[in-house]
Every structure is written in structure tokens, then in C-alpha cells.
Amino acid sequence: MKKMLTLISLFFLTLTAFAQDSNLTIIAVGDADQEKDVLVFTPVEFSDGVSDALKRKVSEVKEIILKDFGFYKHKFEIKNSSVANSYSSFSLEKLKEEAPSYIISWRFEGGESENLKTKIFRISDNSFIFDGSISLNIAGEPNRRIAHLSANRIYKAITEKESIFNTKIVFVSDIHSTRNDIRKELYIMDFDGERKQRLTFNNTMIISPAISPDNSKILYSVMESRWQKGSDGKPNKVKNLNLYLLDLITKKNRVVSNKVGINSGAIFDHSGQNIYLTLSTTGNADIYKMNLTSHSLTKVTGHYSDDVDPSINQDGSLMTFLSGRSGRAMIYVLDPNGVEKNVKRISYVGKYNAAPRFSPDGKEIVFSSWVDNSFDLYKIDSNGTNLVRLTKNFGSNEEANFSPDGEFIVFTSQKVISSSKALQNVYIMNRDGEIVAQITENFGKSFSPRWSN
Amino acid sequence: MSTSFEMRYSNQSNLKPYLIKAVIFHVSFVVLAIILNYLFGLNLFKFNDADYKIEVIQSAVRVDVVGMPKLTVKELKEAVVEAPAKGEEKATEVKEEAPKDESASFSSFLSQYSKKNVDKPKGKTKGSENAIDRKKLNNLVLEGNKVSQGTSLVGDSLKQEMTAYTTYVGNLPNLVRPNWKLPSYLMDKDLKCRVRVFISKTGSIIKTEIHESSGTSEFDQRALRAIKEVGAFPTPPNEIVSRLAAGDVILGFPL
Numbered sequence: 001m002k003k004m005l006t007l008i009s010l011f012f013l014t015l016t017a018f019a020q021d022s023n024l025t026i027i028a029v030g031d032a033d034q035e036k037d038v039l040v041f042t043p044v045e046f047s048d049g050v051s052d053a054l055k056r057k058v059s060e061v062k063e064i065i066l067k068d069f070g071f072y073k074h075k076f077e078i079k080n081s082s083v084a085n086s087y088s089s090f091s092l093e094k095l096k097e098e099a100p101s102y103i104i105s106w107r108f109e110g111g112e113s114e115n116l117k118t119k120i121f122r123i124s125d126n127s128f129i130f131d132g133s134i135s136l137n138i139a140g141e142p143n144r145r146i147a148h149l150s151a152n153r154i155y156k157a158i159t160e161k162e163s164i165f166n167t168k169i170v171f172v173s174d175i176h177s178t179r180n181d182i183r184k185e186l187y188i189m190d191f192d193g194e195r196k197q198r199l200t201f202n203n204t205m206i207i208s209p210a211i212s213p214d215n216s217k218i219l220y221s222v223m224e225s226r227w228q229k230g231s232d233g234k235p236n237k238v239k240n241l242n243l244y245l246l247d248l249i250t251k252k253n254r255v256v257s258n259k260v261g262i263n264s265g266a267i268f269d270h271s272g273q274n275i276y277l278t279l280s281t282t283g284n285a286d287i288y289k290m291n292l293t294s295h296s297l298t299k300v301t302g303h304y305s306d307d308v309d310p311s312i313n314q315d316g317s318l319m320t321f322l323s324g325r326s327g328r329a330m331i332y333v334l335d336p337n338g339v340e341k342n343v344k345r346i347s348y349v350g351k352y353n354a355a356p357r358f359s360p361d362g363k364e365i366v367f368s369s370w371v372d373n374s375f376d377l378y379k380i381d382s383n384g385t386n387l388v389r390l391t392k393n394f395g396s397n398e399e400a401n402f403s404p405d406g407e408f409i410v411f412t413s414q415k416v417i418s419s420s421k422a423l424q425n426v427y428i429m430n431r432d433g434e435i436v437a438q439i440t441e442n443f444g445k446s447f448s449p450r451w452s453n
Numbered sequence: 454m455s456t457s458f459e460m461r462y463s464n465q466s467n468l469k470p471y472l473i474k475a476v477i478f479h480v481s482f483v484v485l486a487i488i489l490n491y492l493f494g495l496n497l498f499k500f501n502d503a504d505y506k507i508e509v510i511q512s513a514v515r516v517d518v519v520g521m522p523k524l525t526v527k528e529l530k531e532a533v534v535e536a537p538a539k540g541e542e543k544a545t546e547v548k549e550e551a552p553k554d555e556s557a558s559f560s561s562f563l564s565q566y567s568k569k570n571v572d573k574p575k576g577k578t579k580g581s582e583n584a585i586d587r588k589k590l591n592n593l594v595l596e597g598n599k600v601s602q603g604t605s606l607v608g609d610s611l612k613q614e615m616t617a618y619t620t621y622v623g624n625l626p627n628l629v630r631p632n633w634k635l636p637s638y639l640m641d642k643d644l645k646c647r648v649r650v651f652i653s654k655t656g657s658i659i660k661t662e663i664h665e666s667s668g669t670s671e672f673d674q675r676a677l678r679a680i681k682e683v684g685a686f687p688t689p690p691n692e693i694v695s696r697l698a699a700g701d702v703i704l705g706f707p708l
């Protein structure tokens with residue numbers, strides 16, 4: 001009996017041994033850094049009978065594609081291989097030394113369609129992830145446009161995301177100004193600064209552009225004169241900042257708001273049907289929401305100090321803006337679906353902060369701040385933490401805007417050459433502040449860059 | 454009374470067959486469970502996190518922002534000391550490189566970036582005895598901002614007792630993170646894996662095992678590689694050796 005009881009006790013003890021307490025500690029390593037993918041571009045294979053002129057055209061397209069990928073040098077190492085490889089019967093052995101992550105192989109076939117075929121091979125799983133072609137003979141389309149389209153297809157096949165290659169940048173330039181006649185007009189260019197086109201011919205001063213979510217419209221403000229009755233009853237000419245809308249398809253401009261005072265700093269909401277803008281018609285600068293069809297106004301801020309420069313996140317749930325309510329120009333966020341709703345102060349330092357802009361995911365805000373006699377760019381999380389500096393010893397830097405993929409920031413930088421001369425150009429940097437490219441040069445003073453969607 | 458006592462024990466021999474049947478029944482039940490677990494993969498004997506006492510540790514640096522940062526992101530990245538390849542050897546090197554007067558190195562680093570005069574403290578500052586690399590911490594100083602080693606993240610309110618164990622394990626991510634890299638096609642996929650690490654009394658890695666898989670083999674393998682490439686962790690204090698050898702440490706990628 002005793003033996004039986006002992007055996008039973010031992011048996012159940014062994015079972016409970018499985019369930020003994022264990023003190024585990026989980027420690028977060030954190031997010032991984034991205035390993036640069038090595039993209040090896042092989043030489044283009046040509047079908048029989050392709051003319052030299054066509055070969056040059058194809059080479060130009062390929063060069064543009066390689067330059068496009070150069071913008072993403074923080075993600076990719078680009079290798080332009082000279083090792084010939086058959087397009088149809090692929091040989092990995094010949095390219096082993098390049099240690100590729102991806103191999104981009106091409107073949108150009110002449111004839112009526114002039115097709116540039118592209119294949120992308122991924123080394124990690126020995127598979128083709130893309131096999132397509134693009135015509136170089138699309139009527140009216142320049143080589144650059146076709147190259148950017150092709151580059152985006154390659155980028156998207158590798159990363160499953162859209163690149164910046166098909167995007168545009170709208171900006172303001174005074175290139176047509178004379179000494180006595182300052183003119184600031186609206187321009188648009190490819191993301192890399194090429195193919196600049198003039199959009200407005202107002203012969204006046206334009207500021208503060210904004211692009212609609214579908215890239216078909218641009219808001220901008222213009223300094224215009226208006227007649228106003230003075231205190232003595234006599235009409236006086238005064239300056240007024242009026243808001244206009246340019247339709248890029250019809251090329252027509254119309255007035256959106258011309259109330260007394262400031263009608264400026266306007267941005268579209270995510271639907272494109274409403275805008276947020278600063279109005280000072282009551283004597284105090286506040287931010288309003290306006291429906292573009294009915295022009296009905298809803299107040300968003302109501303503090304007695306000036307509230308300006310709104311920027312809104314992609315789903316419209318959060319707005320960041322500049323306010324003097326603390327005594328200095330500081331950055332705040334609020335819920336734009338109400339008046340003074342859930343206002344939270346974000347910045348507490350800086351002598352003068354300006355132009356806060358959300359990243360596409362709404363998690364970060366980039367802004368400029370006056371430090372040591374110039375503006376520099378900073379970035380802060382939208383909850384007010386993690387303030388970091390992006391620019392330093394690079395002139396005076398302002399008006400930063402994120403690219404639609406969140407990887408880049410476009411901004412304007414002024415460099416003083418002498419007491420009477422200063423250069424102001426548009427630059428692109430990556431999100432960590434590394435300058436990638438200068439995209440305007442010898443184009444007057446270029447500022448207020450805005451990235452398309 | 455004696456009668457009931459006698460009656461109780463007079464029936465003792467009658468209980469025996471029932472006892473045997475009960476044991477056979479219970480043993481059969483357990484054997485059946487084992488067979489079913491094996492045949493149908495029911496994981497009846499796998500223990501979830503709920504069966505363990507789990508604590509989550511995140512290293513923290515407290516930053517009090519009193520001015521705009523002087524150093525850019527790029528400058529900060531360049532200033533961070535590389536993680537040691539072999540913990541023990543590198544720890545020795547760090548000791549050799551450390552200035553004799555710790556207070557002078559800290560304030561002289563500040564004065565290098567500050568236009569204002571910085572008064573050097575009169576006596577030696579008491580150095581922290583924990584394992585977080587002081588040099589790395591110093592290099593995170595932003596002029597105008599005070600940095601103090603903290604137990605809470607900015608904007609967070611984790612409270613952790615700074616024991617020898619939490620100090621040691623809290624430093625492990627700093628050694629693993631430099632090796633933790635993913636290709637573009639594995640980024641932004643919300644993948645997560647956890648690796649259980651068994652560490653010896655010398656800091657060498659006894660073994661690693663996937664505690665929770667991400668579901669993507671390459672992701673898991675890269676996490677294991679990131680740990681392996683550390684080589685060896687620093688020699689742990691004696692009082693925590695048993696816990697480390699028992700595999701109490703789980704590294705979360707990312708959490």
C-alpha cells in the first residue's frame with residue numbers, strides 16, 4: 001500500500017514538473033536597419049537591325065533609369081555591369097562577382113513598337129520577379145518620361161511600393177523679375193529638376209502653393225491691390241493676399257477666397273473637396289475649413305493669437321499648425337474636426353519656428369527654426385518626442401515638404417554670396433538629412449517647393 | 454470510536470483493487486494524451502507565454518530638451534561607437550581607452566560643441582556601475598540638452614528596478630542591433646520573431662532557439678545571424694549566471 005501511494009505521488013510529481021515556474025525576460029532589439037540591395041544592371045541586348053540612332057536612344061533611357069535609382073542610394077547599391085548576358089538564357093555565374101541581390105536584364109527589339117523588354121531576377125529565392133516591356137515609341141512622350149515610367153516599374157517590382165520617379169515638384173521662382181519689377185511665378189518640374197514648365201503668367205507675386213491629392217489642381221496666394229475706404233472716407237489702395245485655384249487640365253484660374261486681409265497658407269484635405277486656409281478677415285489670423293464648391297466656412301482654431309500654416313495628415317484626423325499663443329511661434333497639433341479640439345503643444349524650444357509639415361504617414365513633422373542667424377530644418381515626432389536636427393552649415397533652409405513615399409524631403413536653401421547677392425535653390429535630402437541633389441540652378445531664386453502626390 | 458477505527462482499517466484491503474484501477478485509468482489517460490498530441494500535433498504540452506512569468510525590458514535614455522539640438526542626425530550616427538565584436542575583449546579595450554578623469558572627458562566633450570565656457574567639476578563624478586556603455590551615452594549628448602541615464606523612455610513610463618540582471622540584459626540589444634539588418638522586401642512587413650538565448654558564465658552563447666517564429670524563415674534566420682555575429686556577450690556577474698544559462702533571456706525582433 002505504501003509503495004503504491006509512493007509510486008502515485010512520484011508519477012504526479014513528474015507531471016507537475018512540466019508546469020514549473022520560469023522567469024523569462026523579453027528584451028526588444030528594435031527595428032532592423034535596411035540592408036542595401038545590390039542592383040546589377042546588365043548591358044542592353046539588341047535585336048538584329050537596330051539602328052545606331054535607336055541604340056543611342058535606348059542608352060539615354062537606361063542612363064536616366066540609373067540616375068533615378070541614384071536618388072535611393074541609401075537603399076540600393078547600383079552596379080552598371082559590362083558583362084554581357086543573354087536575355088533569354090540567363091547566366092548567373094558570370095555575374096557572381098558583383099554579389100547581386102537583383103539582376104536587371106534588358107533586350108531592345110526594334111520595329112514598329114520599339115519595345116524595351118526588362119526582366120528582374122532575385123537572387124535570394126532564384127526567381128524572376130518581373131518580366132515586362134515598355135514601348136519607347138509612345139507618341140508624344142519624351143525619353144525622360146518613358147525612362148521614369150520604366151524605372152518606377154523596376155522599383156515597384158523590387159520593393160512593392162511606388163517610387164518618386166513619376167512625381168513632380170511645384171515651386172515658385174522669380175526668374176522673370178527685373179530690378180524694378182519683382183515677379184514670382186509658379187513652375188512645375190520633374191522630381192529630378194528636369195523639364196521645368198511655367199504654370200502662371202500673373203506678372204505678380206505668388207506664394208504658398210499646394211497640390212491637390214489627385215495632382216490636377218494647385219492652390220496659391222497672390223499679393224494684389226484692392227480699393228478700400230479709409231477712415232477719412234476716401235478710397236485707398238491696399239494690399240490683399242488672395243487665394244486662387246489653378247486647374248492643370250483646363251489651365252484656368254479662379255478666385256477661391258478674397259476676403260479682406262490674408263487668404264493664404266491653403267492646403268487640400270485628403271478628399272480634395274475641402275481646403276484648410278488662414279484667414280484674417282476678423283482681424284485675427286485663424287485657420288478655417290472651406291468647401292471648394294459651396295465656399296462654406298468652418299472655424300478650426302479660435303485662439304486670440306495668430307494661428308497659421310496648417311498641414312494635415314493623410315486621413316484628416318490630425319492637423320499641425322503654427323501659433324503664437326505661447327508668446328513665441330511654436331508648433332501645435334489638433335483634431336481639425338472641431339474648433340480648438342484637442343490642441344496639444346509640440347515644440348517648446350526654438351526662437352522662431354515655421355512651416356510645420358506632416359510626413360505621409362503622419363508620424364513625423366518637419367519644420368524650420370531660426371538658430372544662429374539662419375533657418376535650419378528639424379524633425380519631431382507628432383507626439384512631441386524625438387526632436388532631431390536635419391541641416392547645419394548649409395545656408396538658410398526653409399519650407400520643407402516630404403515626398404509621397406516619405407523617403408525624401410524637398411526644401412529651399414539660401415546661400416549668401418555677398419552683401420548684395422544671394423542664391424536660393426531647391427534641394428532634396430533623404431529623411432535623415434543627407435543631401436541627395438540640388439534640383440534647381442540658374443533659375444532665379446527658387447522657393448516654396450511642394451511635392452506632388 | 455475504536456469500532457469505526459477498526460472498521461476503517463479492516464476495509465483497507467478492499468480498497469486496493471480500486472486504487473489499482475484508478476492508477477491504471479490515470480496512466481492510460483496520460484498515455485492517450487501523449488499519443489494524440491503526437492499524432493494530431495495538438496501541442497497539448499507546449500507552454501505559452503502565459504505559463505511563464507515574463508517581464509519586458511527596454512533600455513532607456515532620458516533626454517531633457519532645453520534647447521534646439523546642435524548635432525544633426527548624420528553627426529549623431531557618426532558619433533555612435535561601434536558595437537563590440539567580442540564582448541569581453543572589447544570591454545577591456547573600452548577600459549583602456551577611457552580617460553583617467555571621467556568628469557573631464559564628459560565636460561570636454563560638451564565644451565567641444567558649446568560656445569559657452571563649461572566649468573569643469575571639482576571632484577570626480579561618481580560613475581555609474583551598470584553595464585551601459587558610458588562612451589555611447591556620452592556621444593548621445595546634444596548640446597543644450599542634459600542626458601541622464603534613466604529607467605524610462607521619453608514619453609513612456611516603464612518602471613524597472615535596476616538590478617544586475619536588468620542592467621546586463623538591457624545592454625544586449627546594443628550589441629545585437631548593429632548586426633540586425635533586413636533586405637528591402639522584408640522591411641515594413643510587420644514581422645516579429647523572438648529568440649531564446651542561453652548564455653554561459655563567460656558570456657559565450659551556448660545556444661539559441663526560435664521561441665516565436667515570424668512565419669518567414671529568412672526573417673528568423675537573419676535574427677539568429679544577428680545574435681551569432683556578436684560572437685560573445687560580456688562576462689555576466691556571478692549572481693545572474695544561472696538565469697542566463699537557463700535561457701531566461703528572449704530577444705525580440707523587434708519586440
